[in-house]
Amino acid sequence: MSSKSEVFKVLLNQEGFRLTNQRKKILEVIKEAPDGQHLSAEDIYQKLSGNGEKIGVSTVYRALHLLVDLGVLRELTLAEERKFYELCNPLASTHHHLVCTQCGKVQEFEDASVLNLGTDEAISRGFSPLDCQFIVYGICSDCVYP
Amino acid sequence: MSSKSEVFKVLLNQEGFRLTNQRKKILEVIKEAPDGQHLSAEDIYQKLSGNGEKIGVSTVYRALHLLVDLGVLRELTLAEERKFYELCNPLASTHHHLVCTQCGKVQEFEDASVLNLGTDEAISRGFSPLDCQFIVYGICSDCVYP
DNA sequence: ATGGGTGCAAACTGTTTGCAATCTG
DNA sequence: CAGATTGCAAACAGTTTGCACCCAT
Numbered sequence: 001m002s003s004k005s006e007v008f009k010v011l012l013n014q015e016g017f018r019l020t021n022q023r024k025k026i027l028e029v030i031k032e033a034p035d036g037q038h039l040s041a042e043d044i045y046q047k048l049s050g051n052g053e054k055i056g057v058s059t060v061y062r063a064l065h066l067l068v069d070l071g072v073l074r075e076l077t078l079a080e081e082r083k084f085y086e087l088c089n090p091l092a093s094t095h096h097h098l099v100c101t102q103c104g105k106v107q108e109f110e111d112a113s114v115l116n117l118g119t120d121e122a123i124s125r126g127f128s129p130l131d132c133q134f135i136v137y138g139i140c141s142d143c144v145y146p
Numbered sequence: 147m148s149s150k151s152e153v154f155k156v157l158l159n160q161e162g163f164r165l166t167n168q169r170k171k172i173l174e175v176i177k178e179a180p181d182g183q184h185l186s187a188e189d190i191y192q193k194l195s196g197n198g199e200k201i202g203v204s205t206v207y208r209a210l211h212l213l214v215d216l217g218v219l220r221e222l223t224l225a226e227e228r229k230f231y232e233l234c235n236p237l238a239s240t241h242h243h244l245v246c247t248q249c250g251k252v253q254e255f256e257d258a259s260v261l262n263l264g265t266d267e268a269i270s271r272g273f274s275p276l277d278c279q280f281i282v283y284g285i286c287s288d289c290v291y292p
Numbered sequence: 293a294t295g296g297g298t299g300c301a302a303a304c305t306g307t308t309t310g311c312a313a314t315c316t317g
Numbered sequence: 318c319a320g321a322t323t324g325c326a327a328a329c330a331g332t333t334t335g336c337a338c339c340c341a342t
Contacts, residue, residue, distance in 0.1 A: 018316050018321060042306075056324040061307060079223045079279075081332085082306060098268055101276060109267050114260060118282040121255050122244055127284035130247060133225075134280045136264040138273035164296060164341050188331075202299040207332060227307085228331060298339070307329080314323070 011070060022055050026063045030073070030087060036108050038076060038084035078106060078135065096134035102143035157216060168201050172209045176219070176233060182254050184222060184230035224252060224281065242280035248289035 008027065009019040029047050033039055039047075045060045064085055067073040076084040078099055094115045098107040111134070118132035154173065155165040175193050179185055185193075191206045210231055213219040222230040224245055240261045244253040257280070264278035 013317080016321080020316075020322065022323075040306090054324085057306095058308075058325080059323060062322085075225075077223050077225050077281075079221075098271060098273060100273065107271060109271075111263065111267075114263060114280070117257065117260060118280065121257075122282050122284040125244060125253060125255075126287035127244060127246065127282075128290055129282065129284040131283045132280070133283070134260065134264065134278070136268050136273075136275065137277045137279070138268040138275040141272035144274055159342085162296080166297060166341075168298075186331090200299085203331095204300080204333075205298060208297085294340105294342090296339105296341080298337105300336095302334085304333070305331090307331105309326100309328075311325095312323105313325105314321105316321075317319095 008072075011072075015070070017066065022053075022059050023063050023066075025053055025055070026060060027067070027072070030085065036106070038078065038086055038106060040082045040084050042082065044085075074131065076133065079137065080104070096136070098136045098138065100140035100143055101137050102139050105140050105142075154218075157218075161216070163212065168199075168205050169209050169212075171199055171201070172206060173213070173218070176231065182252070184224065184232055184252060186228045186230050188228065190231075220277065222279065225283065226250070242282070244282045244284065246286035246289055247283050248285050251286050251288075 005019070005024055005027075008024070012019050012023070025048055026044055029044050030039060041057070041060050041064055044064075045055065045057050048055050048060075064073065064075075068075050068085070072088055073085045074088045076086060076097070078084055078097060079101075094112050095108045095110050096114060098109060099105070114134050115132050118134075119129045122129035151165065151170055151173075154170070158165050158169070171194055172190055175190050176185060187203070187206050187210055190210075191201065191203050194201050194206075210219065210221075214221050214231070218234055219231045220234045222232060222243070224230055224243060225247075240258050241254045241256050242260060244255060245251070260280050261278050264280075265275045268275035
């Protein structure tokens with residue numbers, strides 16, 4: 001067992017949860033995803049079961065929720081009908097998304113000031129800030145001229 | 147017929163669409179909504195049919211899509227399962243949303259710099275900017291102490 | 293009159309849930 | 318071994334679609 005999944009195990013056990021094979025696989029798939037690629041529950045399920053793993057959709061959904069609660073994943077609502085998930089990089093969690101409304105392409109960009117702004121706004125209104133999502137919609141260069 | 151719905155009629159007709167009673171009613175409901183309140187398709191349907199109007203859900207959905215396409219409405223994805231709609235105020239479209247993840251309460255706040263930032267970012271990457279949504283999630287003061 | 297628009301019900305998509313069987317700590 | 322976790326299938330919620338009828342233009 002790798003040290004990474006050892007860390008994960010401890011994290012789960014602390015809260016009374018268990019490290020199962022399915023949860024390990026799900027996290028692996030997400031970690032293996034190329035940078036800036038966002039996966040949906042369905043994507044993860046397809047990737048795993050297409051790979052011969054025996055897993056059910058409900059397990060994927062349940063695991064994703066758990067991982068979000070534990071602060072391991074961030075749930076993204078990129079205006080589409082489904083939700084996407086990405087690793088919650090504790091350092092670089094300052095990035096935002098630029099989405100093409102035509103082809104669905106997503107680009108990430110960094111900006112700390114937006115984050116600070118949101119956090120301040122939340123605090124000044126008595127909210128305990130949790131997450132900021134800044135999503136810019138537009139039409140990408142490939143789609144402008146149809 | 148009021149001058150407002152006259153304007154709406156012309157807008158529709160220009161594109162080959164028609165001003166129907168249902169479309170008029172739907173727009174009325176949205177305009178009547180107190181400032182800062184966001185309506186879902188279901189909300190609008192309930193409000194109208196509860197008011198004795200003969201209308202179907204599908205008509206509401208179709209009208210909302212049309213209004214978004216025409217630039218009359220803005221579609222909001224406030225992290226919930228459904229979408230919300232608000233009037234696309236050409237001037238004050240610079241406001242953003244602070245959402246309580248516990249009770250769902252939504253507060254709006256203004257900030258032009260965020261909008262500029264998103265627009266610039268889009269342009270610098272060859273995107274034609276359409277809309278920016280800055281959503282801050284947190285827990286409101288009423289919910290912090292459960 | 294003609295083609296866009298409507299209501300209805302059925303279909304669809306993404307997600308959740310109940311439950312018996314299974315596996316982890 | 319107890320209790321957490323799983324897979325399955327059935328249930329859900331929100332939204333879309335096909336179609337015959339209806340009504341703005």
